[in-house]
Amino acid sequence: MVAFDLISARFWSSLGLHLVGMNDRGGLIPSIWVFACDSISDPQIVLCHKQHLTVSISIGSLMHWFTFVYASTSASVCIVLWCSLLEMAGSFSSSWLVVGDFNAVLGGHEYLGSRSPVRGSCEDFKSMIEDCNLIGVRSQGARFT
Numbered sequence: 001m002v003a004f005d006l007i008s009a010r011f012w013s014s015l016g017l018h019l020v021g022m023n024d025r026g027g028l029i030p031s032i033w034v035f036a037c038d039s040i041s042d043p044q045i046v047l048c049h050k051q052h053l054t055v056s057i058s059i060g061s062l063m064h065w066f067t068f069v070y071a072s073t074s075a076s077v078c079i080v081l082w083c084s085l086l087e088m089a090g091s092f093s094s095s096w097l098v099v100g101d102f103n104a105v106l107g108g109h110e111y112l113g114s115r116s117p118v119r120g121s122c123e124d125f126k127s128m129i130e131d132c133n134l135i136g137v138r139s140q141g142a143r144f145t
Contacts, residue, residue, distance in 0.1 A: 031070040051081040069100030075121040082128035089132040
């Protein structure tokens with residue numbers, strides 16, 4: 001991974017972006033960097049977690065919530081993420097978008113490789129999606145998964 005401070009602030013500025021925040025992984029380099037375009041005036045960090053960063057943005061009279069995920073590759077560590085998302089799920093009265101790399105699949109149909117995914121891990125991921133009332137967005141192919 002690249003340390004954020006190794007990239008010139010002028011680079012982000014040339015793209016019309018400003019840093020909203022990064023996740024806190026203790027002594028490790030952050031794995032999530034959230035940026036907003038300069039026209040989005042005041043995004044607020046709602047929750048900073050090792051595996052996700054949640055931001056609120058006011059658009060018009062409505063507040064919108066965005067959670068950016070970079071999950072651990074360890075199924076047992078992902079349970080901590082699933083619990084954190086579930087705790088937040090009931091807190092939002094308007095739209096909530098959850099995006100990122102979950103390092104999990106719902107089943108073998110989403111998996112490339114010689115071994116099948118661990119069934120318990122798939123079931124935990126599916127339960128989190130259902131319990132949080134999230135809706136999966138269809139994607140084409142599994143080129144990078």
